[in-house]
Amino acid sequence: MAQPIDASRPRLARGCRLRITNNDNDAVVLFPEGALRLEGPGRQILEHCDGQRTFQEIVGTLQALYIGAGHAQVREDTASFLDQLQQQRIVDY
């Protein structure tokens, strides 16, 4: 597998789910043998990985949220974040 392409529709893989607690303040993604605490952009990316939105759309949303970061940088960071999670079988696309 490789990084997502524009038309990819990332979603949480089987057996992985978001758990939001403490009045929307704490987010973790749970997977079979562990959990990742999510903060900032990581959480925003995963909350959009619903299997409906395309990678292109998710990048667009993040670019609007992080204007100072530069479009290319946001795209690159989002792609490598998803690629890492895909290799761990937390995200599929």
Added chain:
Amino acid sequence: MMTAPLALIAELTYRCPLHCIYCSNPLQMSGSKSELSTGDWLQVFKQAGEMGLLHLHLTGGEPLGRLDLTELIAGAHSAGLYTNLITSGVGLSECRLKTLIQAGLDHIQLSFQDSTDRRARPIAGAPVHEHKVKVARIIRSHDIAFTINLVVHRQNLDHLEEMIAFVEELAPDRMEIAHAQYYGWALSNRSALLPSKEQLDNSLATIGAARQRLQGRIRIDSVIPDYYARFPKACMGGWARSLVLIDPSGNALPCHAAGVIPGLQFDNVRDHSLDWIWQESPAFQKFRGETWMPDPCRGCERRTQDFGGCRCQAFLLTGNAAATDPVCSLAPGRKVVDAILLRQNAPDGALTNPADTSLRTPEQRTNDPWSYRVNPE
């Protein structure tokens, strides 16, 4: 206040249709009469959810042996826990699987003893391999996260590639290749299970190659045998730091094997809340933190990574539960481990090829080169 544990390991029953020679259950097990009731477990799961625990690992024995398993999973799910069923697959039909998934089961881990019935049977002490293959195919036909676990050891490491190919064909999301850990029944069978250095090195290369080949398709996690390590494992993430285990009778332990350590009294969830146990139970406080640590752990920079290793292993190999884990290259007790390894690596030192193992049952165990796990009364 200690922060809450991350996960609860619930050993629902010690009853098991398999008799695996590498089982890490204790040699002395409580019988079915003392098992917690459905209501007791549901209460524990509710408390675990309220404390903020994330994962619940349902194991045993064989958890499918509990006829109330669906109800237990439903209760855990509504308490907000991520539910993981660790099973041999014996007792799982498609119909039962569907009800477990409907109840909220998040993940199934199915174990295999080998890639063929002929080889798996003498390890499991039961003719269950073909059934497991059927169960694996049923699980894969449903939309649930699926891990296949291979326990590897001296008897099967030489054909690890074949076993990996076998698992690959069953298409789980994850494959766990776990070297046997020497507790309980596995400790009594250690000379038949502990691999040679050559076997270990070959297995690491095989696992590395498989990991690369299956990248993005099947995630491979592996556990190496700590007797060959330079530093100990962070057993259970440190004593009473992140995990709590409840045994079938309701006793709360900091780890699977803690019952071997003399003098520890375990509090029971019938008498105390899970939160009280986590905060106050003397068994949990015994080796929590660093004040119990001997030299060289006390001044070692690795003490915050491995927490001095495994307390049970320290007791089992040195007779002192407060010693540095003897697998550590810095431990005074390391010579005990080195002597064991020397024996395992001698040309004629250990059981490499026990008698033809085609059709043996636990009833024939007097002739076996190892002992099978037996069920409690």
